[in-house]
Amino acid sequence: MQFCRASSGCTVLIADDHPLFRQALALALGTAVPEARVIEAGTLAAAARAAAETPDLALITLDLKMPGAVGYSGIALLHAECPDVPILVVSAADSANAAGEVRAFGAVGFLRKDADLPQIEAAIRNAIDGAPAPATGREDTAGATPQTPVDRVRGTVAGLTPTQLKVLLAVLAGKLNKQIAYDLGMSEATVKAHMTAIMRKLDVQNRTQAALAARSLGLDLAL
Template sequence: MGLTVLIADDHPLFRQALALALATAAPEATVIEAGTLASAARAAAETPDLALITLDLKMPGAVGYSGIALLHAERPTVPILVVSGADNANAADEARAFGAVGFLRKDADLPQIEAAIRTALGRSPAAPDAHGDGAQGDGAHATVDRVRGTVAGLTPTQLKVLLAVLAGKLNKQIAYDLGMSEATVKAHMTAIMRKLDVQNRTQAALAARSLGLDLAL
């Protein structure tokens, strides 16, 4: 049985660069590519021998760290290596908190990328950090850590619904986009609100925003 690596990035030239690094780091691997978060999620769900996902945070359909959360929910046993141009100070720690096994900046040189790929291929993904160091700190940090863990533990469909709510879409629009009934959307929203321990969709959106899920990276 061979192994397959999914390269998720919206820039074709950078996908080529990653494929080149992968050819050296794991020459036996088959590469599949995705240019949007939706196509990456489909590929992750439909590829049985998937061994690694490399992910750019800033892709069409992704906001903040939502791509990690969604792909981790689709394939919780597949390691995710974030390769991103995000330069905020906490990006690497936040990426790991949502389920990534590593974080690499896009300006890394080819040997660094190759080494990171080899390391990631040998890693078993841990569960997203539901507590983190903040759970032992002040109440605000503990709350953020709890909500982050809850969001990271949502199902793929629940995450898609929550992201649509963050985008300001109504239930009717969400139902059309996701190919389900409005009643199903409402059922998912009820489950999301229960998990987040909030009373309405506005509070659910605010909880997600507190984690940087809608920050431009």
């Protein structure tokens, strides 16, 4: 993981579709981590590109309602692109379970957008410093509770490659292989190969079952 240091600096990606909130987060970052360089993205696709192309990325702040994202898919995709970079979700989502769910898909913490500025600054510093996120009461401690089937499938979804996640999200959107191939710039045969790998990992028999598994984990949850 790339930590911010005053001597070398680092980059923080703010992924949010609201320019004013991006500006507010940038101001909070300027106070919390003054040596950080800030880059911004207004869509999930732009955030994924920026994450893949930024070698000194030290933190991603992510809104769950980004254009191109459904439910927790933004976390899963960015975590797959940069598994060692902490993702701090800052969202207006009002789901009672959101704090625990975002961690299950790879985020290090969750803040509501109406959190006060000192709380946001502290969360940013903790995420960059690698401090453990506060417990929500939902996460299992090591060895305390066996994984449920949902936990295991969620872990599988969170472990898909970026391309596999893009294919799965396209399936959730109801797109055919031909459409997916065009959108992702690959052949239909490659799409089929990715679907085969996805189904094998999810232990399902067809794309409908794969979509149902993803939906059951909140990947198309309207937040």
